[in-house]
Amino acid sequence: MHTYVPAAGFEMQVALRRGGTVSAGVALAAGHQAGRSPIVVLAPGAGSARQHPSLADVQNGLAAAGWTTVTFNFPYREAGRRIPDPRPILERCWEAVLDAVQADARLAPSWIAIGGRSMGGRIASHVAAAGAPVKGLVFLGFPLHPAGRPGVERAAHLAAISVPMLFVQGTRDALADPALMSTVLAGLPRSTLLAIEDADHSFRVPRRSGRSEQDVRREIVAAVASWLGRLGHV
Numbered sequence: 462m463h464t465y466v467p468a469a470g471f472e473m474q475v476a477l478r479r480g481g482t483v484s485a486g487v488a489l490a491a492g493h494q495a496g497r498s499p500i501v502v503l504a505p506g507a508g509s510a511r512q513h514p515s516l517a518d519v520q521n522g523l524a525a526a527g528w529t530t531v532t533f534n535f536p537y538r539e540a541g542r543r544i545p546d547p548r549p550i551l552e553r554c555w556e557a558v559l560d561a562v563q564a565d566a567r568l569a570p571s572w573i574a575i576g577g578r579s580m581g582g583r584i585a586s587h588v589a590a591a592g593a594p595v596k597g598l599v600f601l602g603f604p605l606h607p608a609g610r611p612g613v614e615r616a617a618h619l620a621a622i623s624v625p626m627l628f629v630q631g632t633r634d635a636l637a638d639p640a641l642m643s644t645v646l647a648g649l650p651r652s653t654l655l656a657i658e659d660a661d662h663s664f665r666v667p668r669r670s671g672r673s674e675q676d677v678r679r680e681i682v683a684a685v686a687s688w689l690g691r692l693g694h695v
Contacts, residue, residue: 469493470524476552476562485533485558486511487568490525499693500562500570501530504555504581507545507684510538514580515663518675519601522682528689529568533558535581551584552591559593572596574689579604579636579662579669583615590621593687597692598626599685602662605637605645614647625651625695627688629681631660655684 467644469489495590501523505516511532520530531593532593535554537546545551559575562568574587576599583604589595617628628646631638639656646652657677659666664677 471567473531473533473561473565475554475558475586477536479535479559479669482537483534483536483539483558484511484565485531485561486520488530490524490527490529491525495528495567496569496690497571498514499572499574499596499689500568501528501599501689502558502562502573502575502585503530503601504535504575504577504578504585505532505534505538506581508543509578510534513578514554514686516581516601517680518678519682520683521647522678523686523689526682529570531558531562531568532577545580548584548587551580552588554592555584555588558604559595572693574599574692576600578602586619586622586626586695590618595624597624597689598622599688600626600628600630600663601681602630602634603628603642604662605642608635611638611641615639615646619645619649619652622649623651625653625692627653627655627685629655629657629684631657631662632663633659634662636662653688655681655688656692657681 473485505511520532523530573595574597577593578601582600659670659681666672
């Protein structure tokens with residue numbers, strides 16, 4: 462799949478509450494109407510930026526499917542660092558981005574869904590659990606536990622989230638044991654699981670699967686777009 466270049470889009474600079482800015486990119490869906498269209502906001506995983514194909518292809522694919530989608534960098538990546546900031550800084554960045562999206566007259570969303578790749582989605586879940594006004598969450602590889610250290614502590618706050626959640630998880634994800642993930646989701650009645658067969662945490666699949674990374678990304682985009690469509694009627 463070639464990276465889709467949206468017919469319309471723009472860059473934003475988001476002011477952080479304690480100084481500094483981070484960049485955000487907006488891929489506008491065809492027919493986007495400020496004040497009437499929903500917005501999807503996705504954050505990158507640890508150590509990567511919003512331009513990484515694992516996120517950029519999903520953003521552009523969702524825009525092509527009719528969903529205006531915003532991605533952004535966390536402060537450490539904006540500064541060129543690879544080690545993530547402490548969680549409070551990441552959460553404040555999320556909050557600033559949500560404020561900026563709601564305030565931008567070109568967007569003015571009718572509702573917002575948030576999430577992202579790995580750590581970006583996990584931090585979004587903390588923001589939602591704290592009461593951010595969002596309609597749903599999309600996790601592209603929720604990092605349930607560190608590799609080699611299975612546990613469910615990172616999911617303890619998810620029960621505080623009252624909105625629907627979509628978990629897109631690879632069945633070979635070293636950061637989310639499938640059995641543990643099933644146990645967690647069993648206690649979350651508004652959760653939906655999309656299991657990507659043979660995929661690892663980065664949604665890479667072995668050659669024997671007969672699928673490419675681009676095939677998997679198309680599968681993810683189609684499923685997320687369909688889920689968002691149902692979310693709009695909730």
